[in-house]
Amino acid sequence: MADSSKPVLNSACPTVSADEKPPTYTPQQLYDKPRRVNAEDLELYTRGGYAPIDLGLTFEARGHKYTVLHKLGYGPSATVWLVRRSNGPSGACSFHALKVLRADLSTPERNLEFKTMQRLEQVGWNCRAHPNLVQIQEVINMMTPNGLHRCYLEPLLGPSLFHPSIAEPTRRQRHFSRQLVYAVNYLHAFEVCHSNLSPEHVLVKFPQPYSGSEENALLDCLGPVVSEEIVSRGIMPAAHHPRAVVEPASFSGFDYSSVTDVALVGFGNAFAAIFPPPVLRCPIRIFPVEVLFGHEPSPKSDIWELACLLMMLHTEPDHHLHQGCYVRLVYDWVTYLGPMPSHWRGRYRWDRYNTLTPPGQMQHQDLLGWFDVDGASRPLGRVIAASASHLTPIEREALAALLREMFAWEPEKRPTSGMVLSRLLQLKW
Structure with a gap:
């Protein structure tokens, strides 16, 4: 039988x-x-x-x-x-x-998902203990x-939180932001990195x-x-x-007006923080830039991805990054954040994160703009102020300040998930 x-x-x-x-x-x-x-x-x-x-x-x-x-x-x-x-x-x-x-x-x-779940169970992690996982x-x-x-x-579960019928920023986005940060903070408490906090992995609950x-x-x-x-x-x-x-x-x-809760899914690339993968696999539009320059994936990489989610939640689609290659992505982030650290020069991992540019056509001088620009042409504060009309002026200013910290080039300068959660709770989100 x-x-x-x-x-x-x-x-x-x-x-x-x-x-x-x-x-x-x-x-x-x-x-x-x-x-x-x-x-x-x-x-x-x-x-x-x-x-x-x-x-x-x-x-x-x-x-x-x-x-x-x-x-x-x-x-x-x-x-x-x-x-x-x-x-x-x-x-x-x-x-x-x-x-x-x-x-x-x-x-x-x-x-990988099964192996990750085994490691998590060994340290006492239980996804059933958190309503947003x-x-x-x-x-x-x-x-x-x-x-x-x-x-x-x-x-x-229902569709993605970023489904066109629900993605337009509203006051509910504050509630969803807090739930996502709660979920990531729970993972990080057990030293687990999700590593693929893409919009497709944030689903609404019935x-x-x-x-x-x-x-x-x-x-x-x-x-x-x-x-x-x-x-x-x-x-x-x-x-x-x-x-x-x-x-x-x-x-x-689906009745989108009734949505009150979200859940984080997609643990196929999750990893224990002490065992970072050699190559990070996540969509380019949320890719933590430091990994392109030799840093290992870490909980601070999750913070970058989480910042991308928060930015997508609270801004219009015109301000989202949807570029199809890593080099173009870096250019876009430089326009938001200003020049990258000078000591990153020459450290781009071409062997792991290739571009859509054919080999030999990318000249060294083409990359100088990553490090030598005088300032960002689209600072985050202006983007938030222009498109986050569902937030109060104080909330827009606080969100822009928080995102600037979460998008710090150097991962060690980014806040922890617990610090991000504390900031949102101070805003009463």
């Missing part, structure tokens, strides 16, 4: 050993690119890659029956699905998010033709959980399913990919 903790989608699928190599990326294109759907990279539907999941899929694990109802999101390492869980003989239902890792990232050796309710394994996938069952009898209302809230049939080029057998690729839920029926 099959292990109930390992749901099988296809009983004839091959077993993938723990030491199997990562997905095989061939120069041949396995699938046609979707034309109408915003979705994950289909080329990762291969041995060792994504789990081939279709809507309506049912499986059993640990005495519960799961049914896949909608897609919630995706990333380079996993897809996330809305599932209905039927709880044993009683038949009572509940709704959850199921994060399904790629098979090659599900082994103990390569599953996502909870991992259960860990199950799923066997598919592409391998064995580790899956995290989590509470069902005001009330949906009961098992409210499935239709929940699906209406998530919006209609948008999907497109996958067109295979015949290289990969059909069992290795879903029949259709599904766009993440739009949350078109």
